[in-house]
Amino acid sequence: MVRYQQINEFLKDSSFFYTIAIGMDSCYSYVSKNYDRNFDFTNGTLLGKHFSITLHPADIVICEQVGMQCFTAPGQLFSATLRKHDGRGGFVTTQWEMQAFFDAQGQPEGIFCIGYNITEFVDTRSKLDSAHTQLDEIGFIQSHLVRKPLANIIGLAGLIAEELADKKVDQLCTMLKNSTAELDQIVKDISDKTNE
Incomplete structure (x- = not known):
């Protein structure tokens, strides 16, 4: 988890990237300020809440599938495109890379994720198409x-x-x-x- 903490420290003030960690209980064990600012609409924090709270319902299964891939292939990055609530009744499109992390004894501890908003890219691509x-x-x-x-x-x-x-x-x-x-x-x- 040390290297993920270094990434979190490096990106703590990023206005582009989100960093999160999901524990084995499927709840957020870490959320960056930018992630909270963009997806927690209760003026609190998403820390400790179930990961699905921010997702489009149809994308929950994507997270579950990619999470399983992370644990079956430790050390590899897996990507996912996910829709997140925008706080106005709609969704933004986000791109993520995820990797499982383990404790000192090699037991699964959770999944670390880094992502960013690709809504403008997706909208532009749709208009071009x-x-x-x-x-x-x-x-x-x-x-x-x-x-x-x-x-x-x-x-x-x-x-x-x-x-x-x-x-x-x-x-x-x-x-x-x-x-x-x-x-x-x-x-x-x-x-x-x-x-x-």
């Missing part, structure tokens, strides 16, 4: 739905020019072909950009 989906839809519309009628207009201009052998009509069809070719290239360029 949504933007990529929208770009894919735009690319499909441009390459399939816009270019087909545009190709038809190009073909019709050619047919009209052939059908009506008139100098004035021929000039108008040439202008129409040039404009549609320019528009076709613009649509192609936009489609290529959305597929990068």
Whole structure:
């Protein structure tokens, strides 16, 4: 536990990282100031309280599973993404690394955890995923739905020019072909950009 105490001392004033320890009774045996500040909404401390008090109910099983992994592979770090109550009826997303610790006789004493808030990262990734989906839809519309009628207009201009052998009509069809070719290239360029 000495090395975890050194980590706790190093991060005691961190405003980014949380450090906690969960005892064998499933209660907090250590909580950093930052963890209490962000997740204890009773203006007290989480020290001595059951670890599940801060968690989204569906994430309790994740903690239990990762905790078992920690004890079956001592010395290894295991990660978990967990939702924590935000004090306003919602949740923040946190990322954790956990490792079991043992007493001097080698008996399990608890699990040490270090974590941080990744809510902004998760939200940004979700927005980017949504933007990529929208770009894919735009690319499909441009390459399939816009270019087909545009190709038809190009073909019709050619047919009209052939059908009506008139100098004035021929000039108008040439202008129409040039404009549609320019528009076709613009649509192609936009489609290529959305597929990068």
